[in-house]
Amino acid sequence: MGQGTLLQKIGQLVGVGAIAGVLVAALALPAVGGLGITARNVATGFLNMPGELETPPPPQRSVIYDRNGETIAEIYDQNRELVELDDMAPVMQKAIIAIEDSHFYEHGGIDLVGTFRAALRTLSGSTQGGSSLTQQYVKNVLVESATSQAEQEEATETSISRKVRELRYAVALEQRVSKDEILEGYLNIAYFGDGAYGVESAAQHYFGVSADELKLEQAAALAGAVRYPYLYNLRLNPEDAKNRRNVVLDRMVETGEITEAEGKEAKAKDLELDVRTPSNGCMPSKQPYFCDYVVQEIEKSEKFGKNETERARWLRTAGLKIHTTLDVDMQEAAQKAVDKWVPRKNEARKVAAEVLVEPGSGEIRGMAQSRNYGPDESKLGETSINFTTDKNRGGSSGFQAGSTFKPFTLAAALDQGKKFSTSFSSGNSTTVTGQRNCDGGRLMPWPVKNAGDTKGGTSNNMITGTKGSVNTYFAQLQKSVGLCNVIKMAEKLGVHRADGESFDNPRTQANNSFTLGSEEVSPLTMANAYATFASGGVYCKPQAITKIEDQQSGKTIEIEKDCERVIDEDVANGVSYLLQQTFKGGTTTGLEIGRPAAAKTGTTDGSAAAWFAGYTPNLAGSVFVGDPRGPQNYPLRNVTLGDRTYGVVYGATIPGPIWQETMRGATEDLPKEKFPPAPKKYGSKSEDSSDDDGPGTTATSNTADDGGVPNVLGQRENAAVRALEDAGFEVNVSDTRIRSSHPEDTVAAVNPDPGTSLPQGATVNVFLSNGAGSDRATTVPEGRAWPPGTGPVMAPAMGREGT
Incomplete structure (x- = not known):
């Protein structure tokens, strides 16, 4: 029996005490002077060192899924997917053992021959070779679990103390878990180069197969890369990697794992790489802005961690399975429409942004904008700002919404019991005086004019005023209801400024023209407010995530819907009735979608921005079109988008067709539902006159x-x-x-x-x-x-x- 075999037997039979003794000898033999004393002191304390090693799952990639379980994006610090040992090809297990630790199933955690050799090299300033698979696994665990720079340095320092610490953990680990568990942990944590961590990700990355499908020559190539992942990088250094693979095959022949003929046949083959790298982050995703919103939801929400740094690490290392509300067909319909009407690289630098929300749940079904997702704002058609949402979720500070705010005044009026027949003399201009803000302060007189081709006539009521979007009518209706009551109604519906400021903040105090949409909001806010009308007055907080499976902890976080009734059902149904009338000779005529719908256009002063918001009973959507550089400075006038030139853009000019084309596609598989009839208490004896083909048809x-x-x-x-x-x-x-x-x-x-x-x-x-x-x-x-x-x-x- 050779010396090496004898030492291995001693290691197995005499236990920790004997190993400590041998360790003393191994470390002390070459020592002289003070260094020998240090080595002996370290070894003497070996048995007193803590041996319990925490072995948490290593970092792995998280995946974001749409509502049908298809992948939206993968996000990670390390490209790793954990698999069980049974899901790793046996030939892979044999290859790694042969080249890294051929006595793995024989020793008790320490390869004494290798350790003796490593001790000599460590004392000369090198840490090459000698470690058992168990020791290598321990080192990787210590590195991956380090949470500070000091812990990282301690786990990688070149010193005897680090080597002794690893040995102590290795011995204790072997007594606590099985060999197969250690091998599984090692193959999942090891780095195989080129950004591939763990054998499953390495197999997918280099060969386009799962770990259980690896062939002999592939397994040998991966096993060879572990020792020096950069030198033996299969993609960057194929010749070195192939030579190293052949060394592994020779070693497998020596250990009897394969025959000489099998080794010769495998060595004759090329590497035959099929390199595939999973996309990392939102940029490569087909739904980048929704992906970004999901990331922001996790990183900014306190329910997912103590601080943003902790939450970001959790997202990128815990192997989360994030299930979302995105409907890929609806998303595709929205993206196709915004790209058609406002091309991504238009020289005018305008942008279209659209959000789709399901009434009664708040689930976001689509989130699209006519920009490529990227960090370079100077590039034409590229941005990382999500214009569909608020500033605190990666969005902008918002845009004035124009006449899409008028339904909030209608809701406030109906809530006070006013009838559809509420009339005001509403010519093309008027001056409103005596309005007060929510602090009771009297506002300056407000001169109001109707805009564009709007004709107020001599008198209007809620129906005609809404159909014609008559500014002078709504200015007087707001005064009658009370500005503060209109603001409170909007807030009930979840309307808020996109910059996070409140409507009653002294710096952003809501003014006379609140009903005309002078506040900066996001498309998501408007879509969700209109969804509240569609749901009969039930507000639901916008929701992008339904469930998160945490593979590290084994826990599943269910995200419950956050819904409450905020306005009376009759009020909501009354508003829906009024907004259906806009398709019957009103501002949305020609934008029907073949089913009952309610909608409102919006154009801000000087055509700075244009909006369209509308809904069916089962889907709401809002569209914004404008210039991110500042709508007031870059208005929608004399604009060329694609092959079309527009003198002036209104809510029905571009946002309307975007909404129409989106909704036609997005609702294709939804049932055709009718709105409830107009509540009789508001003075109308009619019921919804639209048939299955929607507004614009006559019963x-x-x-x-x-x-x-x-x-x-x-x-x-x-x-x-x-x-x-x-x-x-x-x-x-x-x-x-x-x-x-x-x-x-x-x-x-x-x-x-x-x-x-x-x-x-x-x-x-x-x-x-x-x-x-x-x-x-x-x-x-x-x-x-x-x-x-x-x-x-x-x-x-x-x-x-x-x-």
Whole structure:
């Protein structure tokens, strides 16, 4: 029996005490003077050293999944995927043992021959060779578990004390766990070069196979790389790696693991690499901005760790399985639409951003914008800012939302019991005085004008004011309701500034024009607020993550929905009814999606930014288009996007078609649901007149009162409008006055004529008298031409609504 074999037997039979004695001899033999005394002192304390080594799972990559379980992104500090020993090819196990520790299953944690040799080299300033697989595993565990620079240095220092510490841990570990467990741990923690940690990731990276599929020559190549991963990097140094592989094969022949013929056959083969590196982070993802939002949710939320640094490390090392709410089909529909209408590398540097949210759950189904994801803001079409969300989630400080804020005023008015027929004289300009902020301070007089081609007429109610997005109407409605009450209603719906400031902050104190969308918000905020209307008044906090499986701890974190009723169901349904009317001759006409929908356009002052927000009963979405450099300084005027040039961009010009195309695709597999009927307490006797094809279609049953169109001839405008609406009709008051025997400003004619039976919700055109007089009652006989501009209401071209 040779000396080496004898020492191994001694190590197995006489236990720790004998090993300590041999260690003393091994370390002391070459020592002289003070160094010998140091070595003896270290060895003397060997048995008194703590031997319990914590062996937590090593860092591994985390994976973000969409709602169908498909991978969105992988995030990691180390590319590692843990697998069990049974999922590693036996030939891989044999190869690593043959080249690194051929007596692995014989010794008790220390290869005494190798240790003696290593001790000599350590004293001369080298740590090469000699370590058993158990010792190597211990060293890797100490390195990976180090949480400070000092611990890192201690785990890698060139010293006898470090070697002794590793030996003590190795001996204790062998007494506590099985050889197979140590081998499994080692193959999962070892570094194989080129960013591949653990045998599973190495097999996937170099050969495109799982660890249980490795062939002999592949396993030998990986085993050879462990000793010097940089020198034997299979991708960067293939010749050195191949030579090293052949050394492993020769060693496997020597140990009897393979035959000489098998070794010769394997050595004749090339490396035959199929290098694959998993994407790391959000940049390579097809859904980068949603991925970034998920990362921000984890890193910024205290429920996932004490501080942001700890949470970031947890995300990148714990091997998390993060299950999210993203619907890849809806996401694709949104991304396709924003890219079509606002190309990513447009010279005008405009951006489109869109969010889709499920009503009743708050789950984010899509998050898209027309930019490539990347850190270089100077590159055309590239940004790392997520314009769909708030600043504290990787977004911007927000953008003014324009008339998409007007529904919050409607909700506040309905909440106070006001009816759809609430009317105000609302010409093209007015001045509102006496408004107060939430601190009770009186605000300056507010001159308001209607914008673009908006026509307020002489009077409007909630229905006509909403359809026409009449600024002068909403300014007066806000005053009637109270500015502070409108602000509080918006806050109930989850509306907040994207920069984190509150509406009543002295620096950002909400002003007169709150109802016209003067506050900077994110598309996610607006989509979720509209989703609250769609859900019948139930607000749900936006949710991107449903579950996180922590493979390190073995725990699963379920993310519960955070929902509560914030407004009365009738209020929500009333707003939905009003926003459906915009498709019937209003600002969203022509943007129907083939199913019931409610929506509102928004354009800020001077066309600085344009918005569109809308929903079906089961999906809400909002779209923003503007310039990240500053919408006021770079407005949407004389803009070329792709092959289209726009003199002025309104909410219905680009955001509207983006929303329309997105929703048509995103709702394709959703059931066609109808909205609840308009609550009768708000004064309308009609129910939702839309059929399965959505707003814009006319029902063929459920006519109005048996008397048909009421006879309102000779009545004042407000009284006539109220009577017609109470009968279940929508009213359009023409701007053109006609000759009539009726007094000026009273109703001269209606079309259809009084008594005509019409469907619920049909439009009745009203014409006022110019007071010029006539010797007979004025009518417009069937078949005769209408005066210019006074014919039946036709769907107008998509144009600008109120600011």
